[in-house]
Amino acid sequence: MKTTLFKEVGWFLSALIDNIDMGIIGLPDIQRPFVWKAAKVRDLFDSMYKGFPVGYLLFWENGLENGHKPIGVDKKQEVPNLLIIDGQQRLTALYSVMKNVPIVKKDYTQQKIMISFRPKDQENSGDAILK
Numbered sequence: 001m002k003t004t005l006f007k008e009v010g011w012f013l014s015a016l017i018d019n020i021d022m023g024i025i026g027l028p029d030i031q032r033p034f035v036w037k038a039a040k041v042r043d044l045f046d047s048m049y050k051g052f053p054v055g056y057l058l059f060w061e062n063g064l065e066n067g068h069k070p071i072g073v074d075k076k077q078e079v080p081n082l083l084i085i086d087g088q089q090r091l092t093a094l095y096s097v098m099k100n101v102p103i104v105k106k107d108y109t110q111q112k113i114m115i116s117f118r119p120k121d122q123e124n125s126g127d128a129i130l131k
Contacts, residue, residue: 023076
């Protein structure tokens, strides 16, 4: 009998963010830095707010002590055992905005992502800023 190679796991957004914050979820060394433009981050949050599907995340369960890097620029408490293979841009954008922490851009500089949206009246100012 073959062993299962893939399994579907449902995640709460808060659990994903907490696991990134602790260092449980990280990036494989082969992953590129964050390349999304600010408008794409804003559109992701807009789609989530409206209840649209935003795709799957694909993780690789890894037991090695090296070959990975954190999401964000801060020190983590754990060594990642879940590496994001597909969905890195979405997950990094969510983490940066929700925790107000900088991430590494494609030119290897640090940036914070800030979006402007008012849930009360559902107004989007159109602003999305990479700082």
